[in-house]
Amino acid sequence: MIVVDRRPAIEGGTPVRERPLPYGRHTVAQADVDAVTAVLRGDWLTTGPTVDRFADELRRVTGAAHVVVVNSGTAALHAACATLDLRPGDEVIVPALTFAASANAVLYEGGTPVFAEVDSRTFLLDSADVARRVTERTRAIMPVHYAGLPADVRAYASAGGRSDVVIVEDAAHALGAVWDGAVVGASSELATFSFHPVKHVTTGEGGAVATRSAARAQRMLRFRNHGLSSEVRGREAQRTWQYDLLELGYNYRLSDLGAALGLSQLARLEASLRRRRQLARMYLEQLRGIPAIVPQAVADVDGHAWHIFPILVGEGLRIDRDGFVRALRAERILANVHYAPLHLLSLYRERLGCRPGMLPVTELVCSRILTLPLYPGMTDDDLASVVEAVRRIVDFYRT
Numbered sequence: 580m581i582v583v584d585r586r587p588a589i590e591g592g593t594p595v596r597e598r599p600l601p602y603g604r605h606t607v608a609q610a611d612v613d614a615v616t617a618v619l620r621g622d623w624l625t626t627g628p629t630v631d632r633f634a635d636e637l638r639r640v641t642g643a644a645h646v647v648v649v650n651s652g653t654a655a656l657h658a659a660c661a662t663l664d665l666r667p668g669d670e671v672i673v674p675a676l677t678f679a680a681s682a683n684a685v686l687y688e689g690g691t692p693v694f695a696e697v698d699s700r701t702f703l704l705d706s707a708d709v710a711r712r713v714t715e716r717t718r719a720i721m722p723v724h725y726a727g728l729p730a731d732v733r734a735y736a737s738a739g740g741r742s743d744v745v746i747v748e749d750a751a752h753a754l755g756a757v758w759d760g761a762v763v764g765a766s767s768e769l770a771t772f773s774f775h776p777v778k779h780v781t782t783g784e785g786g787a788v789a790t791r792s793a794a795r796a797q798r799m800l801r802f803r804n805h806g807l808s809s810e811v812r813g814r815e816a817q818r819t820w821q822y823d824l825l826e827l828g829y830n831y832r833l834s835d836l837g838a839a840l841g842l843s844q845l846a847r848l849e850a851s852l853r854r855r856r857q858l859a860r861m862y863l864e865q866l867r868g869i870p871a872i873v874p875q876a877v878a879d880v881d882g883h884a885w886h887i888f889p890i891l892v893g894e895g896l897r898i899d900r901d902g903f904v905r906a907l908r909a910e911r912i913l914a915n916v917h918y919a920p921l922h923l924l925s926l927y928r929e930r931l932g933c934r935p936g937m938l939p940v941t942e943l944v945c946s947r948i949l950t951l952p953l954y955p956g957m958t959d960d961d962l963a964s965v966v967e968a969v970r971r972i973v974d975f976y977r978t
C-alpha cells in the first residue's frame with residue numbers, strides 16, 4: 580500500500596511543488612521588447628509622442644474623457660490630490676486596508692487622512708462608516724477598489740452628503756474592472772491607476788489619472804512638469820524658449836520608453852483580464868467547502884479585475900494567519916499579505932495619533948487576510964498546487 584505523506588512541508592512533509600510560485604508576476608512578450616526597442620532607436624526618449632498615444636489608448640480602454648499619464652501610481656494619486664487645493668486641516672477619508680501611497684498623497688498636499696472601516700466581506704471602504712466620519716472639513720473620499728473589485732462610487736458620494744466632496748478613486752488594482760455596466764474611470768471625477776510590474780499593465784514604473792474634468796486634466800499636465808506653463812515640445816512647435824512657472828509642480832513625467840511598453844501591454848489587457856477571471860473562478864470553485872478559508876465576497880466575478888486573490892483565514896485552526904503564510908511558503912507558494920493596517924504603521928501613529936482598536940473591523944480583516952498567487956502567466960496546474968497546499972495545511976491544523 581502506498582502511504583501518501585500529507586503532512587505540510589513546514590511539518591516535515593514534501594512541498595507540493597518544486598519551483599516557487601510568486602503571488603504575482605508581469606508578462607513581457609516579444610512584441611513589448613520590439614516596441615520599446617523601436618522607441619529607443621528614435622528621437623524621443625522622455626515624455627513625447629508615445630506617452631500621448633498611451634494616454635489616448637488609456638482613454639479608449641477606460642472610456643474616460645481625459646487621461647494624464649505620470650511616472651508612478653503614487654504620482655497619479657499626488658497629482659489627483661493636488662487638484663483638490665487642500666488647506667491645512669482639510670480632511671480626506673481613506674480606508675486603512677490599502678497601500679501606504681493612498682494616504683501619503685493626502686499628506687503630500689498638506690491634508691489630513693481620516694481612516695475609515697472596510698466591509699469585512701468585500702474589503703471595500705464601508706460607506707456607512709464613511710458617513711459617520713464626514714465633517715465640515717471633509718474635502719474628498721478616497722475609496723480603493725481593493726483587489727480589483729469595484730466599489731460603489733455613488734454610495735460614497737451620498738455618504739459625503741455635500742456635492743463639493745470629491746471622490747478620488749484609487750483604482751491601482753482595477754484597470755478594466757466594470758461596475759454596473761461602466762468601466763472604472765469612465766465617468767470618474769478622479770481615478771488613479773498604477774503600472775507597477777505587479778499590476779495589470781506595466782511601464783516598469785508608471786501611473787495615470789482618468790478624469791471627466793478638462794480643468795483638472797490641465798492642472799495635472801502642468802503639475803507633472805514642474806508647474807511650467809508649457810512643455811518642451813509645445814515651445815519647439817511655437818519656436819519660443821519662454822515659459823512661466825505657474826505653481827509648484829514636480830517632475831512626474833513618464834518616459835516614452837515606458838509608454839511604449841505600456842502601449843504594447845495594453846493590447847493584451849482584455850486577454851489577461853479573461854485569464855485572471857478564469858483563474859479566480861477556478862479558485863472560487865476549488866476552495867469552496869475547505870473549512871476556515873473565506874474568499875472575498877464577490878457578486879460579479881466578471882466585473883472584477885482580479886489584481887490579487889485575497890482570502891481570510893477564519894477560526895478553527897491551531898495556527899494564525901502568519902503561521903498560514905509561513906506554511907504556504909514552505910510549500911513554495913509565495914503567499915503575501917495586502918496589507919498591514921495603514922493607521923497602525925509608525926508614521927500614522929506618530930502624525931495622527933492612531934492606536935490599535937480605532938478600526939476594529941479593519942484590524943480583524945488585516946490580521947486574517949492573505950493573498951494567494953494569481954497572474955495571467957500562471958497555469959491551471961500552478962493553481963491546483965496552491966489549492967492542494969491550502970487543503971493540506973487546513974487538514975493538518977484543524978481543531
Ligand SMILES: *Cc1c(COP(=O)(O)O)cnc(C)c1O
Binds near residue numbers: 786
Ligand atoms: C500599487 C499601488 C499604488 C501605488 O502605485 P505605484 O505605481 O507603485 O506608485 C497605490 N495604491 C494602491 C492600492 C496600489 O496597489
